[in-house]
Amino acid sequence: MSAPPVLRDVFRNLMERRGDAAASITFDDGPGPVARLDVFVYRPAEPAGLTTFVTVGMSTGPMPAADGAEGADGADGAENTEGGRAELWLSRAGMLAPEDEQQIAMQLANLAVYPWKTGRAVSWAQIVGFEQDFPTFPGCSAVFLAGPLLADTPDFLDTCEGPVRVITVVPITQEERAAAATVPPMTFAGTLIESRNVFTAPSAAHT
Structure with a gap:
């Protein structure tokens, strides 16, 4: 079955911005409209560069947003968004072993279907917790969902269904999560980026 038009537009955007991905990891049988989700892996040209992971499939349908629902689990005061479509981006320093790429892709796939499993949409300035540390980020059992952190990362992708929000996934520690609850999201994001x-x-100094 051919991909929905919105996903073809997301793919076109990625080709224009990033070119061909080095790998694509596919997950089938997701909840709601996300019957299939691909995680594209863009490997760095140099060992010191960034490996970037991008989901394609989360934006198949708008995220659910129950009336009166609170923010995502552990959102630390962030309000639930009004649905909308989104895809996830995550960058990790350095080249990674294939098994690490697989584990990161799987965790991103779990996060991508989170709105349909919980009935809560996700967006910028939210925090989502996990039962275990995020793969290759020891000590980080939560993620901060941010806007663009890199110059080449867009905030939205133009599609036939309207703008698809790009959510940057940043693994954080429990101490950082606690700090996020005490300040506005933009302040926390700025402090986090400046601190490490x-x-x-x-x-070890930050865990």
Whole structure:
């Protein structure tokens, strides 16, 4: 079965911005409209570069947003969004082993279907917690959902169904999650970026 037009537009955007992905990891039988989700892997040209993961499939349908629902689990005060469509981006410093790429892709796939499993949409400035650490980010059992953090990352992708929000996934520690609850999201994001390299696991000084 051919991909929905909105996903063809997302793919076209990615081709224009990033070119061919080095790999694509597919997950089938997701909940709601996300029957299939692909995670594209863009590997760095140099060992010190960034490996970037992008979901394609989350935007197949608008996210559910129950009336009166609170923000995502552990959203630390962020209000639930009004649905909308989104895709997830995550960048990790360095080249990764194939098994690490697979584990990161799987966790992103789990996060991508979170709105349909919980009935709660996700958006910028929210925090979602996990039962285990995010793969290759030891000590980080939650993620901060941010807007663009890199110059080449868009905030939205234009599609036939309207703008698809790009959500940057940033793994954070429980201490950082607690700090996020005490300040506005923009303040937390700025402090986080200034305090450490968010594209790798925090050093012992930050855990």
